Amino acid sequence: MGDVYYKTIKKITSVLLFVEGIKDAAYGEMADIKLEGGNIVRGQVLDSRNGLSIIQSFGDTRSMNLKETSVRLTGSAATLNVSTNMLGRVFDGLGRPRDNGPPIRSDEQIEINGSAINPYSREEPSEFIQTGISTIDCMNTLVRGQKLPIFSGAGLPHNKLAAQIARQAKLRSNDEGFAVVFGGMGINSEEANFFKREFESTGALEKSIMFLNLSSEPSMERIILPRLVLTTAEYLAYNQGMHVLAILTDMTNYCEALREVSAAREEVPGRRGFPGYMYTDLSTIYERAGKIKGRKGSITQMPILTMPNDDITHPIPDLTGYITEGQIVLSRELYRKGIYPNVSVLPSLSRLMNQGIGKRSTREDHRNVADQLYAAYARGIEVGNLIEIVGEEALTESDKKYLKFSSEFEGKFVSQGYYEDRDIEKTLELGWDLFGALDTEEMKRLKPEQIKKYGKWKDAQRETD
């Protein structure tokens, strides 16, 4: 440890170094890899035995060699200096400033792997976050402390949606917004600039922290980066009492970096070459959202991933969906129809929705309106598929109403402007407007007293009296 440089590298692959003669490297210990020219690249011990250590390099292994390259163990696991001075700053994938600002000096140095929150200490997330987006607020409600990913596809406007959410998200009881900790993994510089510009133009930059690793930068940094984001988020939330929205994009790049390491280690691959432990690995990222009893802050997580070939059964969205508390799925079909935000509501879900809605936080009819919208829209889509086979003439009167309903639902309810911030009452009213086109007796998810109170049928009054 300390100043001992080992020059006993036996083998180098694209991401791994096999170093002989190290007796007692700690599992997970950080290492400095010194190149011939004096440049230093960070690395981490992945496997340690008496006499051989396998070290993963976070930088490019280009121009490393067996003779002159040397390795020094730092004696500690990966840590990050945290401080509130980080707000407004931009860092790289290893936590070094990339905005020409000074490095962060702080007494608080935290291990980036974090520890699991004791389930007994967790507070159940239940505070409604109004994002101003109808499909989310009404049908897939986000609550403070939730992890709700966006499942998108290549070329879809997921970044725009995430930026709109970051800009509009607030509680109804107060206007206190969120501090945003943003992690960009393997994104291109245009995407990075988009977010920077967004945060600047809304004045959110002072309340945000960015960690960026661009497509051109070492892929191994992507494995560290989300952990830096969450370590920072945990510090702000649990030590400083802030409410944090952590945005991680693009998780697909993260998983690919993980696969790269796994392949280099010649591990037995699971589905599509991704490692068998990917579920566990992803959970150590996603599970770092939540609230803790007796502490003020919270971490709400919004990871973004692009589904390869729009396939939701691909291991990345699949394993993510099993860990996160729901998902917002973006639809290519709606996007082609020119609808923004192109949220595909049927496969979308928020598991914590029930805790955050109802009489006390939103309105007593919220659950029923959401269920009825789902059921009616599902029926409309079903009818739409039927037309392709039997033609429109074969439809019953009621089928035609559902068909019309679903197209109005897409046009008026799903679709909204990038700067349109709808409050929840407005959204629910929109829902009731749409029900007006259907028959009251088919509204099985709505309660009679709600129909009486909010119903927009011309003869609703008469029917229920």
Added chain:
Amino acid sequence: MSEGKIYRVSGPVVIALGLDNPSMYDVVKVGKLGLIGEIIKLDGDQAVIQVYEDTTGIRPGESVVNTHLQLSVDLGPGLLGSIYDGIQRPLDKIKEQSGDFIERGASAPSLDQTKAWHFVPTAKNGSEVSSGSVIGEVAETELVLHKIMVPAGLEGKIMGLSEGDYTINQKIGEVVKGELKTAITLSQRWNVRSHRPVREKIAPHKPLITGQRVIDSLFPVAKGGTAAVPGPFGSGKTVIQQQLAKWSDADVIVYVGCGERGNEMADILMSFPKLLDPKSGKPIMDRTILIANTSNMPVAAREASIYTGITIAEYYRDMGYSVALMSDSTSRWAEALREISGRLEEMPGEEGYPAYLGRRIAEFYERAGMSILLNGETGSITVIGAVSPPGGDVSEPVSQNTLRATRVFWALDSALANARHFPAINWLNSYSLYTDDLKDWYSKNVAEDWESLYKRCMSILQKEAEIKDVVQLVGYDALPEDDKITLYTAQSIREDFLQQSAFDEVDTYTTIKKQGLMLRTIISLDDAYRFALSHGTSAEELRKSPIKQRISRMKFVKEDEIEGFCSETAAEIAAIGKKRT
């Protein structure tokens, strides 16, 4: 105790050298922090250890101490109402020690060591006892009387019992055999990897009543049975498991959250103490034990968690109780097996899972069953395992091996879940192999003609699927009139009976009696429609009949009003028949 040294660390797998004659599955303490591990492979001088905690920072050369004990759980009063991690560390005590984040090497006794329990002997001093004999009782909670049993391997005369307050480690009496005297306390230990013995297993004959209509009426699981719930994410596995934990009529519930979400466990911890058992009116937490090893907690402890759960379940079964164990999700347990197997560089079987996956799954489910206990009483364990198949495709190894080992299959369907039809149990693909065994119980306790009601209901649903295929080709209007009636009734069965909201106060739980009444009402309306049809009324006219609204209100009618409601409805239905004659 013997000491060795760490030779290699690779994630949760550690290899130690120099342990003195280690045995398979010995529990060891690893490194300076004393992390708990278990020996899973011996190779020459090398002992391969799976460690139940994160190994970051552990170095070759640190010490490994063999305890020469097997991974065991503490069994005794104080289990109920507790929340444990996968190796039975009490999470509430751990929190007091190490704060909101779980620190490594934390340990605390599984059972409260200081609390005094009031013990009442039920066996006479001097009587002959053997393993499993009940010698006394402790009122553990208001719901459950904890029976104190003679530990395995002991027999002789019981001596020295007297009523009084004891902590779990104090001697309450002794078993005397010749010269040999063995002290008995309120608690005992058991190795989690071997099952607790019973005299024999018998065929289950009673259903586990869950208050969930699609389960109790169509696909029941017997007390002592096994059920699998496979489904893609978002199809409602966890909600079903939680509903069963809340409402099923077992005496004791063991809920294993195996590799799932932390917030879900928080939800259970929040809601269970507030929920009252429909039978007794007492908080259901009084009969519940939670095992929470969330996905980000160490993977090896996840592997152990279902064994910890089932051992505790067996202990309560041995008292003569019916126990239900929910495991959410067994796929995460299987993945833990795969992960460790991969680190051991074992030759993989299907999809990287170890070759012994099928055997391990079958062994686990075999610990369920209705049993004659060692003391002659009966007790049962029902196991309900959630499975999370990748992409919802049940052709993968964990689902397939689970289906081979279980007798009830609740097939969750993402299309139903997307249309918010919950519980999203597909009525065409699901099955229960207990329907025949339970036939007598249903005809005695629900309705004499239960079997014909059930068959009628299932055939209408089957027929609906066939008709829907036809509609795709010819359109709805071209259907024969009686097929249209089948569609109306099937719709009513789906929406008014099978669909059930877990979040509605009344709808969340339906007694089996009300289920019988509801199903009968829907079927008798079908009869009336068909009668009217044969007397010249058109299907379209019948579709508009106002009675439908009444039927759809049925599920929200409270239990004490349902009989009146159904007989009024029956009268209206009868009128449909009469009007047309």
